[in-house]
Amino acid sequence: ATMAGSHLTREFFELIKTIGESKSKQEEDRIITDEVTRLREKTKSSKMDKRTTKEFLVRLIYAEMLGHDASFGYVKALEMVAAGNLVEKRVGYLCASLCFAPDQPLRMMLVSRLQKDMQSANILEICFALTAACKLITKDMIGAVLGDADKLLTHEKEIVRKKTVMLLHRFLQLDPASVADYDEKFRRALCDRNPAVMAASLHVYDELVRANPAANKDLVPSFVSILKQVSEGRLPRDFSYHRMPAPWIQMKLLRLLATLGHADQKASEQMYEVLLSCMTRADSGLNVGFAVLYETVRTITCIYPNTTLLDEAAACISRFISSDNHNLRYLGITSLAAIVKDHPQYATKHQMAVMRCLEDPDDTLKRKTLDLLFRMTNPANVEVIVDRLVANLRDAVDVFLRQDLVDRISEVAERFAPSTTWYVQVMTQVFELGGDLVKSSTASSVMRLIAEGGDDEDEEADNEMRTDVVETYLELIDRPGLPDMLLQTLFWVLGEYGYLAESMELPAMCDKICSLAGRAGLNKVTRGYAISAAAKLTAQVGAVVPSAQQLMDSFGASKDVDLAQRCAEFRVLASRLDMMRAVMPVDASCEDVEMEGDEGLAFLDSYVEEALAAGAQAYEKPADMAAAEAEAAAAAASHALRFSAYATPDAGTHMPEAGPSSGAGETAGPGGLQAPAGGGLSAAAGPWGQKGQWGRKPAPAPAPAAAAPAAGFPGTLPGQPGSA
Amino acid sequence: MLRVERRVATAAAIASQGIGGARKERTRQRPRACWLGVPATMMKFLLMVNKQGQTRLAQYFDFKSIEERSALEAEIIRKCLSRTEMQCSFMEHRGLKVVYRRYASLYFIVGFEEGEENELGMLEFIHALVETLDKYFENVCELDIMFNLERAHFIVDEMVMNGCIVDTNKLSVLKPVALLDRIKA
Numbered sequence: 001a002t003m004a005g006s007h008l009t010r011e012f013f014e015l016i017k018t019i020g021e022s023k024s025k026q027e028e029d030r031i032i033t034d035e036v037t038r039l040r041e042k043t044k045s046s047k048m049d050k051r052t053t054k055e056f057l058v059r060l061i062y063a064e065m066l067g068h069d070a071s072f073g074y075v076k077a078l079e080m081v082a083a084g085n086l087v088e089k090r091v092g093y094l095c096a097s098l099c100f101a102p103d104q105p106l107r108m109m110l111v112s113r114l115q116k117d118m119q120s121a122n123i124l125e126i127c128f129a130l131t132a133a134c135k136l137i138t139k140d141m142i143g144a145v146l147g148d149a150d151k152l153l154t155h156e157k158e159i160v161r162k163k164t165v166m167l168l169h170r171f172l173q174l175d176p177a178s179v180a181d182y183d184e185k186f187r188r189a190l191c192d193r194n195p196a197v198m199a200a201s202l203h204v205y206d207e208l209v210r211a212n213p214a215a216n217k218d219l220v221p222s223f224v225s226i227l228k229q230v231s232e233g234r235l236p237r238d239f240s241y242h243r244m245p246a247p248w249i250q251m252k253l254l255r256l257l258a259t260l261g262h263a264d265q266k267a268s269e270q271m272y273e274v275l276l277s278c279m280t281r282a283d284s285g286l287n288v289g290f291a292v293l294y295e296t297v298r299t300i301t302c303i304y305p306n307t308t309l310l311d312e313a314a315a316c317i318s319r320f321i322s323s324d325n326h327n328l329r330y331l332g333i334t335s336l337a338a339i340v341k342d343h344p345q346y347a348t349k350h351q352m353a354v355m356r357c358l359e360d361p362d363d364t365l366k367r368k369t370l371d372l373l374f375r376m377t378n379p380a381n382v383e384v385i386v387d388r389l390v391a392n393l394r395d396a397v398d399v400f401l402r403q404d405l406v407d408r409i410s411e412v413a414e415r416f417a418p419s420t421t422w423y424v425q426v427m428t429q430v431f432e433l434g435g436d437l438v439k440s441s442t443a444s445s446v447m448r449l450i451a452e453g454g455d456d457e458d459e460e461a462d463n464e465m466r467t468d469v470v471e472t473y474l475e476l477i478d479r480p481g482l483p484d485m486l487l488q489t490l491f492w493v494l495g496e497y498g499y500l501a502e503s504m505e506l507p508a509m510c511d512k513i514c515s516l517a518g519r520a521g522l523n524k525v526t527r528g529y530a531i532s533a534a535a536k537l538t539a540q541v542g543a544v545v546p547s548a549q550q551l552m553d554s555f556g557a558s559k560d561v562d563l564a565q566r567c568a569e570f571r572v573l574a575s576r577l578d579m580m581r582a583v584m585p586v587d588a589s590c591e592d593v594e595m596e597g598d599e600g601l602a603f604l605d606s607y608v609e610e611a612l613a614a615g616a617q618a619y620e621k622p623a624d625m626a627a628a629e630a631e632a633a634a635a636a637a638s639h640a641l642r643f644s645a646y647a648t649p650d651a652g653t654h655m656p657e658a659g660p661s662s663g664a665g666e667t668a669g670p671g672g673l674q675a676p677a678g679g680g681l682s683a684a685a686g687p688w689g690q691k692g693q694w695g696r697k698p699a700p701a702p703a704p705a706a707a708a709p710a711a712g713f714p715g716t717l718p719g720q721p722g723s724a
Numbered sequence: 725m726l727r728v729e730r731r732v733a734t735a736a737a738i739a740s741q742g743i744g745g746a747r748k749e750r751t752r753q754r755p756r757a758c759w760l761g762v763p764a765t766m767m768k769f770l771l772m773v774n775k776q777g778q779t780r781l782a783q784y785f786d787f788k789s790i791e792e793r794s795a796l797e798a799e800i801i802r803k804c805l806s807r808t809e810m811q812c813s814f815m816e817h818r819g820l821k822v823v824y825r826r827y828a829s830l831y832f833i834v835g836f837e838e839g840e841e842n843e844l845g846m847l848e849f850i851h852a853l854v855e856t857l858d859k860y861f862e863n864v865c866e867l868d869i870m871f872n873l874e875r876a877h878f879i880v881d882e883m884v885m886n887g888c889i890v891d892t893n894k895l896s897v898l899k900p901v902a903l904l905d906r907i908k909a
Contacts, residue, residue, distance in 0.1 A: 008871065028778060058874050065782050067794040086907050091874055097875070102787055127900060134885050159900070166885040173886065185773070196891055203888045238893045241852055246891045251845050291844035299841075326812035331844060360810040485728050 004047075010054055011038075011195055019066075032068045035059065043073055053080055054088045057095040060527055074099060074106055081113050090128050097135035107136050111144050116147040135169075139174045146171065146178065153185055165200035167187050172207050190222065195235050195246065199225065202252045209259050219258050220267050224274050227253040231278045244288045250278065254295040261303030268304035275300060279312055287327075290592035294320075294331045301338040313339065314346045321353045330365055333357055337372040347376045367401065374408045382416035386426055386501075393433045400688060407432040412444050421465045428472060428486065435483030435685035443485045447492050451589045467500040469493055474504055477512060484703050487516075488529045495533030498591060499540055507545050510537040514547035524560050531555065531566045535573070539580040549574075765842060767887040768820060770880060771833040772802045772869060779868050780830065781876050785887035800824075804831050815844045825850050830866050836887075852892045853883060859894050860901065875901060 013176035080092030117129035154165040189201035261268040282292035320332030340347040418425035453462030517530030573580040772781040861868040
C-alpha cells in the first residue's frame with residue numbers, strides 16, 4: 001500500500017485515524033458530529049484556498065457517508081468545479097454526484113459548467129463532465145446538454161465516445177423521447193472499432209430491446225456475430241478476465257439474445273449455433289466461466305426451444321445442482337426453475353437433489369428451492385410437494401417467507417388437488433399454521449367445495465368426504481389458540497354436516513360449540529359463525545339445548561348488531577322448530593332459495609298494509625329520499641343564510657354517478673339525480689336490474705331477514721347469484 | 725326442490741380448471757421502481773463495509789437520502805455478518821438481490837434488482853473491482869480506501885456508470901486516474 005495519508009493535512013489524517021480506531025457506532029457518530037461542526041466553521045470563516053477546499057469536500061463526503069448531513073458545504077463543490085484545476089474539478093464533480101439529491105437546486109447551476117467542460121479541449125475535462133453528467137442530469141436538463149453530447153459521439157478518443165454513449169443511455173432512461181431519433185447513431189456505436197464503445201452501446205440496446213423487442217429483431221444477426229467474435233477471443237487481450245474473453249460483454253449479449261429470441265422461432269434459429277459454441281468455450285472451470293455458462297443456460301430457456309440446446313443446458317444444470325459450491329447450487333436451482341415450466345421432464349431427474357437443497361441450512365437456497373418446487377408441481381407429485389411446503393411453513397419464521405408459503409400452498413393445492421378431502425385437510429393445516437396470513441376468500445372456497453362436493457355427483461363419496469372433514473374438525477375443536485379463519489370454517493362445517501359425525505352426537509356437539517361461542521375475547525365474526533352453527537344444530541336436533549338457550553340469551557342484547565340479530569332470529573325460530581328446520585335445510589347451502597312463483601313476495605303485502613295503516617313510513621327508494629332531502633334543504637336554505645357554495649352554472653347537465661345506473665337505453669338527462677331503475681337495490685344490469693325480480697314495484701320493507709344467514713354463509717343473501 | 729343447475733356448472737368449471745375454479749397465472753411483474761422521476765438502474769448500490777459495520781465507501785445508483793442509506797447499510801451488513809461460509813454469497817433484502825464477498829476485513833456488497841443481473845457475474849465483477857484496486861494501490865487494504873477515498877471513487881466511476889458495468893479492463897480504467905495523479909495537487 002502507498003504511504004497512507006502522506007498527502008493529507010494533519011487534521012484530516014487525525015480524523016481518519018480516529019474514525020478507524022473508533023470502537024462503536026456511537027463513538028463514530030461523536031467524531032463526525034465534531035467534524036461537521038469544524039466543517040461548518042470553515043465555511044463561515046475567511047476564504048479557503050483551493051487545496052483546503054478540495055480536502056474540505058472529501059471530508060464532506062466522509063461526513064455524509066457516515067450519516068451526517070453537510071449540505072451547508074455543497075456550494076463549495078460548485079466553486080471547485082468552476083475554478084479548480086483538474087484534480088480539484090474532479091473532486092468537485094464527485095462531491096456533487098454523491099451528495100446532490102435529484103431535487104437539489106444546485107444541480108441546475110452545474111449545467112453551464114457541464115456544457116463548458118464538454119466543449120473543452122482537454123480530454124480529462126470532457127471525461128469528468130460526462131461522468132458527472134450521468135449522475136447529475138435530470139430530465140429537464142437533457143435539452144441543455146444533448147447538443148454537446150451529440151458532438152462528442154464522434155470524438156476521436158474512445159474513452160470520450162464510450163462515456164458519451166453512457167450519457168445517452170442515461171437520457172434514454174430519463175426520457176426515451178429525447179433520443180428517439182438516435183437509432184442510426186446507436187448503430188454506429190454498436191459497430192465502433194473500439195470494443196469498449198460497443199460494450200457501452202449494449203446497455204443502450206438493453207433498454208431499447210426490452211421496451212420493444214419486435215422493433216429490434218433485425219439486430220439479431222449483429223449480436224450473434226459480435227458474440228461469436230468475442231467468445232472466440234478476437235478482442236484485444238486487455239478485454240479478457242482470467243483468460244475468459246470479455247465475460248460481462250458476453251453476458252450482456254446473451255441477455256439481449258434471450259429477449260429477442262423469446263417465442264420467436266425465426267430469431268431463435270439464428271442463435272443456436274453461437275449459443276452452443278459459447279457454452280463449450282465458457283466451460284473453463286472458473287467461476288467467471290460458470291457465470292457465462294449460467295447466462296447461456298438462461299438464454300436457452302428463454303428462447304424458442306431447441307432440443308439439443310436444452311439437453312446441453314440440462315446437463316449443465318445437473319453439474320451445478322450437484323456441485324459442492326453453494327453459489328453453483330443456487331444457480332442450478334434458479335436455472336432449473338426457469339427450465340421446468342415449459343420442459344418439466346428435465347426436473348424429474350433432479351427431484352432428489354432438489355429435495356436435498358430444501359434441507360440446506362442456507363436460507364437463500366431454501367427459498368429458491370421452494371420457488372422451484374412450486375413450479376414443478378403437477379397432479380402426480382402435488383401431495384409430496386405440498387407435504388414439504390407445509391413442513392416448511394411449520395418451521396418458517398420470517399414473515400415474508402410465511403406469506404409466500406401460504407399463498408403458494410393455497411394456490412397449488414387448489415390447482416392440483418387429487419380429492420376434496422385431501423384439499424380440505426391441507427387447507428385445515430394451512431389455516432392452523434398460517435392463521436391470518438390466509439386470504440379470507442380461501443376459507444369461502446373451502447366451505448363451498450365441501451358443500452358442492454365432487455364433480456361426479458356421487459352423494460355417497462361426498463358424504464364420506466364430509467364425514468372425514470367433520471371428524472378432522474372434531475379432533476381440532478378442543479385445541480387452544482386456533483386462528484379465526486380455522487374456527488370459522490370449523491363452526492360452519494359442524495353446523496352444516498355435524499350430523500355425519502360418528503364420534504359425537506349432535507346435542508353434545510351443540511354444547512361444545514356453545515361453550516366455545518361464549519368464550520370471552522372471541523372475534524365477533526367467529527362468534528357469529530358459532531351462533532349460526534348452534535342454530536343449525538338446534539334445528540337438526542329438534543329441541544333447544546340449554547347451552548344454546550344460554551348462548552342466545554347472553555348475546556341477544558349484544559352491542560354488535562349482527563350477533564344480536566342472529567340471536568333474535570334464533571329465539572323467534574326456536575318457538576317453531578318445524579319452521580326452523582325448513583328455514584335451515586340440511587346440506588343445501590349451495591342451493592338457490594325456492595320462491596315457488598311468489599317472486600314479488602306478495603305474501604307480505606298484507607303485513608305491509610297493516611304497518612302502513614298503523615302509521616309506519618312507506619319505504620322510499622334511496623333516490624327518492626335523497627331528492628326529498630334536497631328539497632327540504634333547499635326550502636330551509638331559502639329562509640336562512642347560505643353557507644354552501646353556489647352551484648356551478650352547468651348544474652343542468654349533472655351526470656348520475658354509478659355507471660350502469662341508467663337503465664336500458666336511457667341517457668343521463670338534465671336535472672339532479674336519476675332514479676336508478678330497478679328499485680332501491682344496486683341497479684347493476686342483470687336479474688336485479690330493471691327487468692329483474694324486484695321489478696318496478698316498491699320494494700317492501702324487508703322482512704326480519706328470515707332466511708338471510710340461516711342457510712349459507714353470513715352476509716350472503718340466499719339466491720343471489722355471484723354472491724356465494 | 726329445484727335441482728341446482730349452478731352446482732353442475734360449477735362442477736364443470738372445477739373439472740376444467742382445477743378444484744378451486746379458474747386461477748390467474750401467477751405472474752411476477754416487477755414494475756421498474758421510481759424515485760422522483762429517476763428511473764431504475766441495474767445495480768442499485770455498491771458498498772464497502774467493514775466487519776464492525778463501518779462504511780468505507782458507498783455509491784448509490786438510485787438516489788437515497790442519508791437516513792435511508794444509513795438504515796440500509798446497517799441492515800445489510802448485519803445480514804452479511806450473520807451468514808456463514810457454508811452459505812452462498814447471494815441473499816435477498818427487501819425485494820433486492822444482494823451479492824457480497826469478504827476480502828480480509830472488508831465486505832464488498834452490491835445490490836441490484838431481482839432478475840436484472842447474473843448473480844455470479846456480479847460476484848466476479850466485485851472481484852474484478854478488487855483486482856483493479858489492488859493494482860492501483862499495490863496490495864490494497866482497508867486503510868488505502870480510507871486515506872484515498874476520492875481515488876477509490878474515481879476508480880469505481882470508471883468501471884460503473886448508470887449502475888451498469890462499463891469497463892473491466894484494468895489498464896483503461898486506471899489510465900485517467902493515473903493521469904490525475906501526475907498533476908500536482
